[in-house]
Amino acid sequence: MKQKKLKLIDDVMLTETQKILSLLKNPVRLQILYILSQQNLSVSEIVELLHLDQSLVSHHLSDLRKYQLVSTKRDGKSIFYELDDPHILDIVNETLEHADHVLKGKKHNEK
Amino acid sequence: MKQKKLKLIDDVMLTETQKILSLLKNPVRLQILYILSQQNLSVSEIVELLHLDQSLVSHHLSDLRKYQLVSTKRDGKSIFYELDDPHILDIVNETLEHADHVLKGKKHNEK
């Protein structure tokens, strides 16, 4: 079969891409990023909002911090989280939009 | 702490989003989508291009088909795959762009 020279995604990019998508793929982390895009919040506020275990939330926040998607600031006893990488929201929004399209009738596939 | 009414991503959206990101997260599937965005290819062509097992490629193609990201056409003995959902590329590209930014110096975080 006749093939043009096809470009592949190189390994470094692939690894980085995987990291980002792995972080976003998790529903808890996605929610966290989503609410942090609206307002900076302390851990216990996030716990309340999402009705999840403190420990679980902390673990996920730790993952997000590790990859520098969020950063922290202490205020009194609480630790507040904020988005450290607004660009990540472009991906989140693009994906949410896509999900929305798919749910509203799979436009691309009405056979 | 004073909180605005914060919006959450609803469960249905969350589930759909997860499906999409799970598919994209895998490097093999991501490569496949990337090369199919350049040209329709048969299974064996993909196998050659990516230097992977036929069985592995078939499994991944099956996943992509299952969620209607790709579709197939038989031509002679071969089965050709094509993107069935071009919009998915927006997410892919957004993510690749992001990965590129991060790799080229983590612009958002030069402290």
Next chain:
DNA sequence: CATACATATGATAACATATTCATATGAAAG
């Protein structure tokens, strides 16, 4: 119609990720 070729599939094994539980840390307030 028997064989070859391309692709698909089911079962299992190897590996990764998420959740839970128990406990540690570390700042703040008495």
Next chain:
DNA sequence: CTTTCATATGAATATGTTATCATATGTATG
């Protein structure tokens, strides 16, 4: 300085994902 409150962490467990192997299917060709 010791108790309390908020958050973090490590280890164990549960769950999900990916790769591999053996084999099945289905079309084409002699």
